[in-house]
Amino acid sequence: MSVYIEEPRYLTAGESCVVAEFADEIDRGANDAVMELKRYMTGQSEIPIIECLPTYRSLAVYFDPTVVSADDVVRVARKAPISVKSDAAAAMTEISIPVCYGGEYGPDIANVAEHAGISEEEVIKRHSSRACHCYMIGFMPGFAYLGGMDESIATPRLTNPRTVIKGGSVGIAGKQTGIYPIDSPGGWQLIGRTPLRLFTPEASRPTLIEAGYEVRFVPVSEEEYKKIEAEVAAGTYKPLITEAK
C-alpha cells in the first residue's frame, strides 16, 4: 500500500474514462489531491468533459471518445497544479447517527468480534467511540464513505456478497465503515442498522450526510430504534447536527 501524489497513475478504464490515482490506500493527502484535480478538470476549457467522479484516492474523468482521446485527458490532467496540504483539516459539522447493533440488525457482528478477537460489546464500543470523516459520497445515492474508524475492528468483506441488504444497515469493509442508504446488494460485514433515511430523492437536500461531515455512531436499544423509526416515518425526527470548532 502506498501514496504517490507526486506521480499519479493514469489507469485505462475503457474508451470513455480515465482514472487518475494518487494512492492505493485511504490517505487524507491523496483525497485532497483528488479534490484539487477535480476542481482543475471541471474548471479548464481546453477539452470537453462529461463528468468527474472523485473517490478517496482517485478521480475518474468521463468523456466522449469521439470528441477527445484518453491521451488528451491525461495530457490536460498532468497540467493540474497539485499542492498537497497536511492533515490539518479542522473539525467541522458533526452528525449523530443512532444505531441498533447486533442481532437481526447486524448479523455479521460476530464475524467482526471473532476477527478482532474481542467481544461483541467491545466491537460496539470501539465502533461508536470516535467520529469518522466523510471522504466522499458514492457507490449509491447518499452513501457516505467514512474514514478514521478504529482499525482494531477492521474486517475483510464477505467473499460472497449478499444480493439484498436492508437500507440503513451499518457495515465494515476492511478499514472502512459505512451505511447502506437504500436496499441493495453488497459485501460489507453488517454490524447494525440506523432508522434514519440517508437518501430522500424528493427533498431539497437529498443526502443526509455530506462530504466533509464528521459522523458519530450512537448505540441505541431496539426500543429506541423503533421509536426513532416511527418519528422518521412521521417526519418529526430531527437529526442531531452540531457545529464544532
Added chain:
Amino acid sequence: MELIVKKAGMLTSVQDLGRWGYQSSGVPVAGAMDLPALRLGNTMVGNPENAAALEVTLMGPEIEIKGGGAAVFAGAELGFSVNGKEVGSWNVVLLNDGDVITFKGPRGKGCRGNLCFAGGIDVVPVMGSRSTYTRAKIGGFEGRALKNGDVVKVGEPSPLWKRTGGFNIPEELRLTQDPEAPLALMTGLQEDAFTEEGKKLLFESEYTITAESDRMGCRLEGPKIGHTEKGADIVSDAIPLGAVQIPGHGMPIIMLADRQTTGGYTKIGVLSPLSIEALVQKMPGNKVRFRKAVVQEGADEQKRIKDAVRRVKELYASYVSRPEVKAAAAAAAPLSTHFRLTVEGKSYDITCEEIS
C-alpha cells in the same frame, strides 16, 4: 398521445441515455441497457437521440393507444405487433386511436429493446434525465417499472411524424451483434491484481450467465479467476459502464446500466460498447467468452455507432421528403405546423407552411 398500459410485461421501464452528472452524489447513471438501439430508434421517429422510450424485456407489454402517433421497436426481435399484425423490429408504424400494441414473444435472438414513440415518453426529468432507477425510486414513471393500468404520456412529436410510416433501416445500420463472438475486454484498472494463470483462464474459458443477473450487473459462472497476494478488495473507486469486476469468489460480474457509481472489488477491465450491446441481449444460461482488446477498439466502436446514427438521420430526412409523400401531402392539404418558441421568457407563435 397517451399509452394505456393493459399489461405491463415482464419488466418495462422508462429509459433515456442515462442520468449523467450526479455520480459524485452517488446517483447511478441508469439509462437504456441497449444504448445504440435507443439512439437509432429515436432517430428513426425524428426524436433527439436522448429522448425517453419504454425499455422492454423479453415478454413485452400490451398497450392501448389514445390519440395517434408513430413508433418503432429498436432492439431484439420480440414480436412487436399492432392490432395482432406483426410489425417486427426496426420498422416505423403509424398508430391510430384505439390501436393495441402487443409482443408475440422472443425469437431466440436477444431479449431487450426500446419502444420509441415520436415525441418521446413525457415524464418529469429528475436530475436532468427521464431514466428510471428503481432501486432508489428515482426518475421515469413514479420511479418504478410500469404496472397494469398505468397511463403514460407521449410528448409532442416531430411535425413530420405522419410521413414516417413504413420507414426501416438496412441490417448493417442496426448494429446487431453476433451472439457467438467473444466479448472485447479492454484490460486495465486493477489487472495486476490477478494471477497470470487467472488472466489466461479468463480468456480461454467459457462462462455462463447466472439467474442473479439484472440491469445492475451480469453475473457469470465458470473457472475461478485467482487474485495475487494483493487480494480482491481495493479502496473503493469508480465503476465505468461495462467494467468486469471480480470479487474474492473469483467469478466475473459485468457492471451494467444500474451499476453503483463506485465499488471496492478489483476490476480487470471494461467491455467495448458493442460487446456491452451483445451482452445485454443475452439471457441467464447463455454462454460468453472474452478476448483481449485495446482501448482504441472501444473508441472506434463509439465512432461506428455515431456514424450509424448519422446515416439513419440522412435516411430519415430522405424518407420524410420523398416526392410521392410530399405530393400526397400537398394534394390533401398544405402542410402547416405551429411552433411556440420561448426565448428568455418571451413566447413567440410561429407558423411554417410548405409552399412548393
